[in-house]
Amino acid sequence: MVIGWLSRLLVAAGLIGSAWVHWVVWDDWARFMDVVGPLFMVNVVAGPVIALAVLLWRGHWLPELAAVGFGLATLGAYVMSLTVGFFDVQEQFRTDEELWGVITEAACVVFGGVLLALRSTAHRAAGGGRPSGGHRGRHRGQPQGQGGQP
Numbered sequence: 001m002v003i004g005w006l007s008r009l010l011v012a013a014g015l016i017g018s019a020w021v022h023w024v025v026w027d028d029w030a031r032f033m034d035v036v037g038p039l040f041m042v043n044v045v046a047g048p049v050i051a052l053a054v055l056l057w058r059g060h061w062l063p064e065l066a067a068v069g070f071g072l073a074t075l076g077a078y079v080m081s082l083t084v085g086f087f088d089v090q091e092q093f094r095t096d097e098e099l100w101g102v103i104t105e106a107a108c109v110v111f112g113g114v115l116l117a118l119r120s121t122a123h124r125a126a127g128g129g130r131p132s133g134g135h136r137g138r139h140r141g142q143p144q145g146q147g148g149q150p
Contacts (some may be wrong), residue, residue, distance in 0.1 A: 011115065012055050013104075014071065015054070015067060017107070019046070021097050022040045064119065068108065
């Protein structure tokens with residue numbers, strides 16, 4: 001499916017791009033910060049690791065969820081740095097790195113979400129959804145309220 005592969009490539013590009021932005025900013029100033037410096041280095045390492053997992057481990061939803069979580073966590077920290085501050089960092093959205101960081105992390109969230117939605121749709125189409133009628137745990141012949149669970 002073309003949409004799936006394109007989304008997968010865009011998620012991987014977003015993860016690699018975010019890692020690169022964090023490397024550049026770490027090298028510029030973040031390495032001197034007690035908390036933010038190590039957190040930036042976590043992004044530098046985690047981005048490519050998750051990107052490889054998204055590209056190579058297609059049989060499971062975990063890499064896609066990790067990509068979305070990576071993007072949301074990083075965007076959340078950035079929004080905090082713009083508003084209330086984040087461990088003594090107060091950003092003002094002035095640099096190219098900030099712009100590219102937002103773009104790459106938004107790509108992780110949006111296209112990771114697309115991959116999860118495609119996986120969910122394929123799962124339901126293959127008959128992996130809930131039983132019809134939503135009577136989970138209820139068996140034939142049992143009165144309502146006496147599902148097969150203790």
